[in-house]
């Protein structure tokens with residue numbers, strides 16, 4: 224099974240920092256047309272202006288599983304449905320199976336205080352990690368990144384609690400986004416972490432093959 228991975232599409236009707244973000248979904252349709260994935264995994268940040276119609280051409284062609292980030296219409300993400308009627312949303316604490324692949328997510332961003340709906344405190348993240356611990360999982364998707372010397376913009380951008388999630392859950396593949404730095408593949412113990420940026424600035428995506436729950440090598444594609 225061919226899997227497409229995207230992150231931080233950031234659709235908007237106008238420009239942001241001088242970049243035209245209105246073609247984000249057109250780019251995604253082109254990628255899907257070219258790569259013909261069976262499943263797309265996303266770390267969220269589709270853009271708050273994205274609506275159901277934007278997702279329609281995607282959901283007609285393939286299966287989508289996603290969490291939400293800080294630039295999402297959360298209600299929309301929660302209500303997106305695949306062709307078979309199943310939810311596209313990966314709810315915290317639930318493991319979704321698709322063709323033998325076990326996938327789960329941690330939605331939203333980490334903050335000291337819960338000011339907005341997408342915010343989670345470290346304690347809340349720890350609660351979700353405890354929920355997942357001991358359960359077998361192939362792919363873990365988080366919006367926030369792990370703490371790693373290579374995930375940096377002068378200072379490290381990640382959170383240690385995401386490293387803890389990787390260690391305790393031990394997925395084969397961990398996918399994250401949000402920080403918008405050049406996409407990279409990192410290794411912690413047996414887990415491959417993919418930090419991806421598909422926004423207008425970089426337009427990178429990743430491909431991976433999975434057979435009976437076994438995840439192959441991850442390839443980053445720059446467009």
Ligand SMILES: [Zn+2]
Pocket residue numbers: 231233268292294401402403
């Ligand atoms: Zn983002």
Ligand SMILES: [Zn+2]
Pocket residue numbers: 268292293294366400401402
């Ligand atoms: Zn974000």
